[in-house]
Amino acid sequence: MSILSVRNVNKNFGGLKALDAVNLDVEAGTVHAIIGPNGAGKSTLLNCFVGRLEPDTGSVTFDGKSLLGIQPHEINQLGVSRVFQTPEIFGDLSLLENVMIPAFAKRDGAFKMNAWHEVAEENDIHALAMEMLADVALDGKAHDTAAQLSRGDKRRLELAMCLVQNPKLLLLDEPTAGMARADTNNTIDLMKTIAGRGVTMVVIEHDMHVVFSLADKISVLAQGTVIAEDLPENIKGDPRVQEAYLGGAQL
């Protein structure tokens, strides 16, 4: 059953056609990768899922509800979390607080005047956050300030922030961009664990090693259209894909 379905989405910037009649279906419980050369419209497409951009025409449906015309925080409250290309975290806050905030958002909704209780009394949230930090191996740094983390640690923290909400759909925009090989492998392992829990994921990625280690299904985007959508092993040999990438060089 598809949890996210994109139907005939178009998006123009000025005269430039960024997305051209895109169709996409993400099956629940799978890892779906979107690949394509630079400027193919991958990030534009992702932005259409989270309320940052509004498609000109077409529909984006998640779990039976349209994602169009609603605010990013409302989309998140439906169960969609997102990891950014450059980690978006609360730099001035401690790691623990970074993870507690999404946990509160999940429990209390988009806004709650929870001004009289102390954070220290929220034992459940605290325990959950610590558990998530342990999952990404950052529990030792729980009280450090997030801005001081290395880029890889920031990425893992951001993942923990998404996971603590137990999302139905996790969107990842180049999760290993700029990482050293060792870090990349760690991240792949982490994501495999997450996938093992049955979290649906949509991953945009350049690193084919990452893509083929993780993806259950791959869509290839070029010049704003989906030129192929298939299982990883089929994509590898698809000549259209090789054509789109560097005019036919081997992947």
Add this chain to the structure above:
Amino acid sequence: MDAIALQVLNGLDKGGAYALIALGLTIIFGTLGVVNFAHGALFMLGAFCAVSVKALLSLEAVTLDPNKLTAWGTPMEIRVPYVETWFGEFGATLLNYSVPVSILVAIPMMLILGIAMERGLIRFFYKRPHAEQILVTFGLAIVLQEIIKGIFGANPIPQPAPEVAKGMIDFGILVGFDAGNVVYPAWRLIYFLFSVAIIGAVFSFLRFTSFGMVVRAGMADRETVGLLGIDIDRRFTIVFGIAAVVAGLAGAMYTPILSPDYHMGMDFLVLSFVVVVVGGMGSLGGAVAAGFLLGILQSFASMNEVKNILPGIDQIIIYLIAVVVLLVRPRGLMGRKGMMEH
């Protein structure tokens, strides 16, 4: 009709001052990313350049007249300006033209002051939050104005325009009104032309010199230009000096219109910030357009016909416009995306 024409002229000379101050502010903001609350003080210092020049020119030889007594019983002083004893007729002319002459002094003075300010203080605040930039420059503004107050006192010090520019010009005849209907003080018209000239000079400097091109490129994308191996910082220091000169000239030439006192900078500061924001932070054209626009609207709002319908509108018009513009056009009239939003 002639009333409207007069208010337009009035808005233009007011707007000239707003535009000149706002221009410097927005250049500093666009290049250095610094919110300069001391900019009003630079305007004030420029005005006091004119005061100092006049004071120096009118330094007097004091002799005591034993035959005449003051009301409190001491001998009466006879004062003769040195310039007149030394240069005679020419000295008197010099004194008459003290305001325009002060421009020659104001340019180097303000340039040095601006560069000193940037090197000595502002450059440490490039990367600091805007709130801290505002505070430190605000503190500097207070210190500067208190020093001026300590030297020149708190009362306004009149600076007459040269005799030739003291009269009125029948501007109306030039544009087809009946004689005597649109008559306007000569110095204010001169001020307007002066501000247009300065604005033109700044724009062509930024547009047609290679220095200016680098600066404009730096305003658009500082990092990239830095990567090209160009020493942006040194250029920006000079830019700060230029902004100080522009504010200082605006102040010096304004003195015949408004007798300068130590507090005049603060009065213009808030206003010029509103101008910059309405124009769009970091937008040169926006600052100039907004300066003239607000000047003219303020003049119109001060007319009886308007005030009778909306009492007090003249006192809030500037702020009202700021609110409306910011709500309708979030980045001001010509602002760029992402500027100053975090």
Add this chain to the structure above:
Amino acid sequence: MSFFKTQPKDLILLLCFAVVVLLAPILFAPIGAGYPDLLQKFAIFGIFALGFNILFGLTGYLSFGHAAFLGVGSYSAVWTFKLLSMNPLPAIIFATLVGGLFSALIGFISLRRTGIYFSILTLAFAQMSYNMAYSVLTPITNGETGLQLVQSDPRVLDVAFGRDYGAVLPSSDLFGIGMTGYPGYYFCGFMLILCFFLTLRIFRSPFGMMLRAVKSNQNRMNYTGLNTKPYALAAFVISGMYAGLAGGLLAVTDPLAGAERMQWTASGEVVLMTILGGSGTLLGPVIGAGAIKYFENIFSAFNDQILAQVYSFLPEILQQIMVAISSLFVGEGWHLTLGALFMIIVIFLPGGLMEGFKRLRNLISGKFGGGNGSGRATAPAE
């Protein structure tokens, strides 16, 4: 009752704070600040700055218009005195509510923008309020003179309960305790402790954490399912209510409301108080407010006579020189001191006085405690 769940460390802090407030008349006497009017100002502006810090210190929104809320608080308190009763309780309740309402209105519009655009919007609203209060709204505000009590005021509640003030102009009193002098200070002081406690709870609550998140990264907040607007607006309104309360207390201790307390320089003053003390810290704003009010009241009162006394231990010539130098900075020159102080604080102590204390403590513990004394390296000026 979650009051008792306050962390022991915070309880101690609260207790110490309360003790200092209660003993202030004795504690501040040696520095010449132990007289009721200044102590009242410490408490009142402490509340104002505490509230401002909830907005600026936590969410990072820099408002240049908070004096407007202080002003409307004062006006509503004086009107409550005039129309209802000289009892301070209804006055401060109305002041707080009106401050809250007014800030909700202005906040709702201004919070549509961020950064300096937000600052200019709040500034514009406050300046409009000030200009109108000074001139066109004189029937409500009594313009330049300020809104005052008159004997012929209706005071409906007082009349209804047979309270008669005779021929003299009434002054506010809490069930018979006059609100001038030390009783007035203790009333304000009690409010300050209450506000400090509320602020402490907000700082420690999930709500407070969300406000800090607003300052840190609004983008991430949105994608985390949190709506930043109501959080920022709530902080704005809370700080507006604190300001309204402070304005009300100003009127309680001195029943006159002048328009100039709404001017932009007054808004700037609370920004300076907060930053001087240390924005985002609990105690900082109160300390900053005290420091600035102390300067304003004590330094401006120094004249050559007093200076000569201070330096009387020096030989006469030195004494004269010292008096001449010092007099630049005190008396009529106290603004110069103020300006220089801001520059020094912002340049060398961007975290305000609280950071200064922290560094001092680190230094001492580093020297005597043998620790590595690292702390968190604070960025030098460059």
Add this chain to the structure above:
Amino acid sequence: MKDMRISRRGLLQGTALLGAGLATPTIFSSKAWAAGYTNEPKGGTVTLGFNVPQTGAYADEGADELRAYQLAVDHINGEGDGGMLNTFSSKALGGNGINGKKVVFVTGDTQTKSDAARASAKRMIEKDGAIMITGGSSSGVAIAVQGLCQDAGVIFMAGLTHSNDTTGKDKRANGFRHFFNTEMSGAALGPVLKNAFGSDRTAYHLTADYTWGWSQEGSIKKYTEQLGWQTKAAVRTPLGAGDFSQYITPVLNSGADVLVLNHYGRDMVNSLSQAVQFGLRDKQVNGKDFAIVVPLYSRLMAQGAGENVKGIFGSTNWHWSLQDEGSKAFVKSFGQKYGFPPSQAAHTTYCQALLYADACQRAGTFMPSGVGAALEGFKFDGLGNGPTEYRAEDHQCFKDVLVVKGKENPSSKFDVLEVVEVTPRAQVEYPASLLGGELGPYNNGA
């Protein structure tokens, strides 16, 4: 009334709890049993509080006030040449302080803001033990501080305040004003303006948009319209506008032939300079020479307007060129001490300090009710304004008013005004009931 009470019973019951408290007698109030009066001097000195603007637009005026106070204190304590003590008609003061106590003083900054002025006055009363407060350079501040002194139970001797309200609508028993007011300015200027400009004139008012401005505008309108003048328009201008040109341009073609500038201080300097710049002084309208009038002049401010004041009419409380014995003595001792002549602000504050000291000496006490009784109806001479009376009904001094004109050929930078006419006191007197207000009883405090 009874019926109404019954109908309001519900409300009354609902608020019974609150009411019980409100009705509690003032048993806790210290005033109930305290004897004596606020800050009764116990030792060998008595402290006066000088509250003047040290920062802001009136700082120079405030500085001059302070100089005059210093001089007055010297003279009261028997130092210096005695100044106007020698010409003062009352000889109670003997140069040994007041009531045998040496005079000391404290100073404070009003910042020309009601709040700051009250805070500063409170400090002097609460901390420094000041027995009286005096000074100030604007009416808003004077009224605010006067109210405070009434509440605190000390005497307030107003400094420079020209609004009718200070001894009218907002008068207080503990407050006394030596300076004149807008009503007197209007009464004094009216006939002079008629003589100078005739009775067929059309006036255009620019008025500072606050209580003093309105008060001034009202008085001038009242007296000029009695003479047959017309009022074309009265435009309110914001305080501290700086550039007033947008209000002046509409005057040019309005058909008015007199411009009345109801401005003071910096606003006056700016609006007058700009009006002259717009050629109004040299203009011809309706076949008459255009005229500018500044109802309230200050010599300090006139210096700021420079040569623009030449030929401009106005009124002032006192001017240093007066040739009576009192004025000469004051100018002499002030000029010798400071090197320049005193301003009217300095004169009025000097007089206030002397008058207060003298009243205390005559009353033999510092208690406000006693001092007040000594000032009420007090007739004196020799302080520069001719025979003067502190009227008992409103605590306003009545004396001659000076009508002045900007001097065409000043001999020094202080010599900018010349006295055109000394309007006799009888002509500017008005019944106390005219301006309303209620003095109320004296408050001696606790």
